[in-house]
Amino acid sequence: QKEVEQNSGPLSVPEGAIASLNCTYSDRGSQSFFWYRQYSGKSPELIMFIYSNGDKEDGRFTAQLNKASQYVSLLIRDSQPSDSATYLCAVNGDNYGQNFVFGPGTRLSVLP
Amino acid sequence: IAGITQAPTSQILAAGRRMTLRCTQDMRHNAMYWYRQDLGLGLRLIHYSNTAGTTGKGEVPDGYSVSRANTDDFPLTLASAVPSQTSVYFCASRQQRNTEAFFGQGTRLTVV
Numbered sequence: 001q002k003e004v005e006q007n008s009g010p011l012s013v014p015e016g017a018i019a020s021l022n023c024t025y026s027d028r029g030s031q032s033f034f035w036y037r038q039y040s041g042k043s044p045e046l047i048m049f050i051y052s053n054g055d056k057e058d059g060r061f062t063a064q065l066n067k068a069s070q071y072v073s074l075l076i077r078d079s080q081p082s083d084s085a086t087y088l089c090a091v092n093g094d095n096y097g098q099n100f101v102f103g104p105g106t107r108l109s110v111l112p
Numbered sequence: 113i114a115g116i117t118q119a120p121t122s123q124i125l126a127a128g129r130r131m132t133l134r135c136t137q138d139m140r141h142n143a144m145y146w147y148r149q150d151l152g153l154g155l156r157l158i159h160y161s162n163t164a165g166t167t168g169k170g171e172v173p174d175g176y177s178v179s180r181a182n183t184d185d186f187p188l189t190l191a192s193a194v195p196s197q198t199s200v201y202f203c204a205s206r207q208q209r210n211t212e213a214f215f216g217q218g219t220r221l222t223v224v
Binding site: 008031032043044088092100101 | 143145147152153154155156160170209212213214215216217
């Protein structure tokens, strides 16, 4: 079992819809969780981070964390074509000291 | 402009040659990382350094070495390049555990 798993996609949603991106992780000791967006040919950039169970909202983005289920998600409301990118889930676990473990990413396509 | 800089941006390298990828940050971050990104496999950690003078192995360290002589620089060396090391390499840094990581623009390396 991989340490951080995501559906590879592609996930296609129409413009204006809600996109839901999911991530599961295996290390129960993980403490912090990050969502990065990566456009093709570019480097990853941080969208949101979350540390506590529950929801965290920032504009059109909401991160949801459930540590008991080892599950973190990212919701994108009112999806725009500019949201089309690969979304990477990163978990701060103990398996490599203080390091991130990244999921393989989910490719999102928002259709005009 | 504060940030993290990688060089070169891209490189074509003959198999068997030695190559050093450079990474410099001016944010005085303690931790630095090298990842490789391959299609379908996401970001995989090669080596990391939690502070100047220390380094550690990540998920895929074979064929690579690093050094951390000071806070700002974290070069990655391929002693004798092989075609399987063809990839996009990202350097990243962060201040401390549970904070976000910032990425360089990446180095696209092709070993032929």
